[in-house]
Amino acid sequence: MEKLVPLTKIILTLATAVWSLTLQTPSALAVLCVVELLILLMARRLFNSLKAIFLLVVFAVMLGLIEYAGGTPVECYVSAFRMLALTIIFIYLLGTVRLQDLTATMVQQLKVPYEYAFMFTAGLRFIPDFLEENRMVTEAQACRGMVVKGSFIQKCRRYMNIVRPLMLRSLERSETMALSLELRGFGGKGRTFVDSVAMHGSDYLVVILTCAATAAVFYARIKYGI
Incomplete structure (x- = not known):
């Protein structure tokens, strides 16, 4: 199997x-x-x-x-x-x-355009990284004394201290990936794959x-x- x-x-x-x-x-x-x-x-x-x-x-x-x-x-x-x-x-x-x-498989057998197949698999690839970064940011903010308590509005405001660093890290990762893909000729014709x-x-x-x-x-x- x-x-x-x-x-x-x-x-x-x-x-x-x-x-x-x-x-x-x-x-x-x-x-x-x-x-x-x-x-x-x-x-x-x-x-x-x-x-x-x-x-x-x-x-x-x-x-x-x-x-x-x-x-x-x-x-x-x-x-x-x-x-x-x-x-x-x-x-x-x-x-x-x-x-x-x-x-x-998505490109060769299911005939999905490579750009869409890459976006799908890249999303799966970065889910564990995003969860790990969320854990690290949460622990870092907790070490700084952040406590998520209070009313719903207060909790939302305090969660912004976690969301903002995550957004900045995600934007930084996106820029790095975009530059890497551009340098490797992403979107070019005649793409091949190593494994069958x-x-x-x-x-x-x-x-x-x-x-x-x-x-x-x-x-x-x-x-x-x-």
């Missing part, structure tokens, strides 16, 4: 999202969650993602409790398992696909099995109301 090309993983992720939206019973959605965990295990990403999975479970429980307040226990379980089924598979996609391979993202036999097999599983899910939903 780890060595599949990005396009196969994207198809599998989208198909799993469709399954989670199609299935309507807690037992079926629970089985789907177990299947996704097995996919993570086969891709050797399960134990590295335990913290993220735990946070998703906590959020799913909270979502289920909110649903239970205005619905039935069955709706509570369905909401919680569906949220897990929709999100766990993305850990597999983002944890096993390199961003440069994802860009190559062409599909192989195992990829075609997974795609066929995914299509068959999708058809089976739709059949079970229509025939048995699962």
Whole structure:
């Protein structure tokens, strides 16, 4: 599962999202969650993602409790398992696909213009950096005695002491990236990629099995109301 090309993983992720939206019973959605965990295990990403999975479970429980307040226990379980089924598979996609391979797949196989593919993957690339900078700025301001307390207006004003440095750092990073891209000839014609993202036999097999599983899910939903 780890060595599949990005396009196969994207198809599998989208198909799993469709399954989670199609299935309507807690037992079926629970089985789907177990299947996704097995996919993570086969891709050797399960134990590295335990913290993220735990946070998703906590959020799913909270979502289920909110649903239970205005619905039935069955709706509570369905909401919680569906949220897990929709999100766990993305850990597999983002944890096993390199961003440069994802860009190559979007450009070569999905025919997305390179500029749009680059913007998408660059956004994913800088999310961890932005979160780390947010943590550093928050800790630095806390060392200076900043305490976020008081009314909503006071909290907003004090949060500006965190937002302003983050904006300046983001602008500085954007200027550095723009200069680097310009020096490297960004936007030129005849772009090539180092690694091949062409599909192989195992990829075609997974795609066929995914299509068959999708058809089976739709059949079970229509025939048995699962």
